[in-house]
Amino acid sequence: MLLACSSALAQTKTTPPVATDGPGQLCTSRNLPGVGLRGEYFAEPNAKGKLLLSRLDLQVDFDANLLWPAELQKTKPKSVRWTGWIRVPLGGAYTFHLPKGQAGEVQIANAVALTAAGQSNKIELTAGRFTPVAITIPRLAADIPLKLEWTAPHGLRYTVPRGLLYPP
Numbered sequence: 291m292l293l294a295c296s297s298a299l300a301q302t303k304t305t306p307p308v309a310t311d312g313p314g315q316l317c318t319s320r321n322l323p324g325v326g327l328r329g330e331y332f333a334e335p336n337a338k339g340k341l342l343l344s345r346l347d348l349q350v351d352f353d354a355n356l357l358w359p360a361e362l363q364k365t366k367p368k369s370v371r372w373t374g375w376i377r378v379p380l381g382g383a384y385t386f387h388l389p390k391g392q393a394g395e396v397q398i399a400n401a402v403a404l405t406a407a408g409q410s411n412k413i414e415l416t417a418g419r420f421t422p423v424a425i426t427i428p429r430l431a432a433d434i435p436l437k438l439e440w441t442a443p444h445g446l447r448y449t450v451p452r453g454l455l456y457p458p
Contacts, residue, residue, distance in 0.1 A: 323453040327374035327423070331359065331367035336428045342367055349452040350425060350438035372425040372438075375456040381417035382443025385410050386450075391434045394427040420456065 329347040333339040343361050350372055376398070378384070386396045386403045387410065396404035398413045399421045405411075406428060415421055425438055441447045 324375075324377065324451075324455040326452055326457060327372040327425075327455050328457045329359075330371045330373075331362060332369045332371070333365065333367065335368045337369045337371045337426055339368070346457055347372060349450060349455060350436065351449050352436045366430075368430060370427045370430060372423075374423055374458050375420045376415070376423045376450070377420050377454050377456065378415045378417055378442075379454070380443055381415060383412040384415050384443065385412050385441040387439040387441070387447065388427075389435055389437060392427065392431050392436055393429065394425060396438070397424045397426075398422070423455075 326346050326348040327350065329343075329345055330337070330341055331343040333342050342365055343359060345359065345361070347359075384398075384403070386398070388394050388396075388404065393406045393408065394404070395402065395406045398415070401411070401413060403411055403413045427436065430436070438450045439447055440450050
């Protein structure tokens with residue numbers, strides 16, 4: 291069941307939804323949960339060539355043994371890019387990760403959090419604030435699961451949850 295915000299939300303193509311009720315700026319049950327990121331799947335490496343599919347992906351968490359996305363069973367994508375907003379419930383330094391063998395770049399607030407060479411940089415995020423996120427996988431590696439994980443400020447590593455991801 292989705293919970294509605296107790297205040298009005300505003301959303302445009304260039305700005306994220308914004309709660310207007312002060313304490314509602316924190317990620318609580320008073321605010322709408324996230325619904326995922328926009329995924330764009332390309333025919334060529336480096337997010338170039340024909341755009342094969344654009345859709346809402348609940349989170350970046352795909353099993354390499356399954357045909358994903360199902361809409362692209364005949365034409366496998368060579369690269370993918372996800373964009374949107376992230377809203378963390380806990381402020382502090384976050385480190386982002388992709389599975390070993392799957393190269394990609396993660397940008398948070400236009401700062402590189404993870405390079406295509408696998409170099410991680412800690413990114414300071416503010417609790418309750420919407421921050422732009424872009425994940426680009428320039429060459430999809432066959433037979434390797436693809437998931438976006440983070441190590442949160444409290445030190446635990448897990449897949450970034452859908453409830454904190456918002457489309458552009």
